[in-house]
Amino acid sequence: MKHALLTATLAAAVLGTIGGTISTASADSIPGMRGHDHTGVTVPDMKQAVDFFTEIVGCKKAMSFGPFADDKGTFMQDLLGVDPKAVIEEITLVRCGHGSNIELFKYTAPDQRNLQARNSDIGGFHIAFYVDDIAAAKAYLDEKGVKTRMGPLPVTEGPAAGQSILYFQAPWGLQLEAISYPNGMAYEKDAETVLWSPKTPDK
Known part of the structure; x- marks a missing residue:
C-alpha cells in the first residue's frame, strides 16, 4: 500500500497531476532572447577560411583576437x-x-579530430546563404572552382514549394548551401509564424 502511494505521489509530481488534471508545459524561452x-565553426587553416568567406562568399571580416589557453x-x-590543454590560436568573426555572423576558430588540442561531418551524420550541419539569383x-x-552538388534544385511541392537550393562545399569540407525563394514559399500563405529571411531582414 505504501509502495503504491509513493508511486502515485511521484507520478503526480512528474506529470503535474492534481485531482486528475494534467498541466501542460508552457513554451518558454531564454529570458531576453x-x-x-552567430554560428561558430572550427577550421583547419584560418587564412584559408577567412579568404574563402571574404573573397568567395562575400562576407566582411569584423575582428580577430586570441590566443586563449590555460597551461x-x-x-x-x-x-x-x-x-584542458586545448588552445584557441585565433578567433575571427x-x-x-543581412544575416547572423560566423565565428571562425583555429584550435589545437591533444585529442583533436578531423570529422568533416556529412549532412547525414548526427551533429552534421550546414550554413545557408540567401541569394537573389541561384542560377547566377x-x-x-x-x-571560382568551388565544389557544388546537384542543382540548383527547384522545390515545386509541399510547404517549401517556391524555393530553389544548391549545396556547395568549402575547401576544407564545410557544407554550405545557396537558397532562393524570390516569391516566397507555399507555407507562408496560412502560417502563424513565418521564417526570418535575409531578403526582408526587418520582418
Whole structure:
C-alpha cells in the first residue's frame, strides 16, 4: 500500500497531476532572447577560411583576437568542454550580408579530430546563404572552382514549394548551401509564424 502511494505521489509530481488534471508545459524561452547571433565553426587553416568567406562568399571580416589557453588549470574544459590543454590560436568573426555572423576558430588540442561531418551524420550541419539569383550563384561558384552538388534544385511541392537550393562545399569540407525563394514559399500563405529571411531582414 505504501509502495503504491509513493508511486502515485511521484507520478503526480512528474506529470503535474492534481485531482486528475494534467498541466501542460508552457513554451518558454531564454529570458531576453532576441535571435541567432552567430554560428561558430572550427577550421583547419584560418587564412584559408577567412579568404574563402571574404573573397568567395562575400562576407566582411569584423575582428580577430586570441590566443586563449590555460597551461595550469581546467579553464578551457570548464568554459568550453574541450581538453584542458586545448588552445584557441585565433578567433575571427565575419559578417555575411543581412544575416547572423560566423565565428571562425583555429584550435589545437591533444585529442583533436578531423570529422568533416556529412549532412547525414548526427551533429552534421550546414550554413545557408540567401541569394537573389541561384542560377547566377551556381555559375559564379563554378567559375571560382568551388565544389557544388546537384542543382540548383527547384522545390515545386509541399510547404517549401517556391524555393530553389544548391549545396556547395568549402575547401576544407564545410557544407554550405545557396537558397532562393524570390516569391516566397507555399507555407507562408496560412502560417502563424513565418521564417526570418535575409531578403526582408526587418520582418
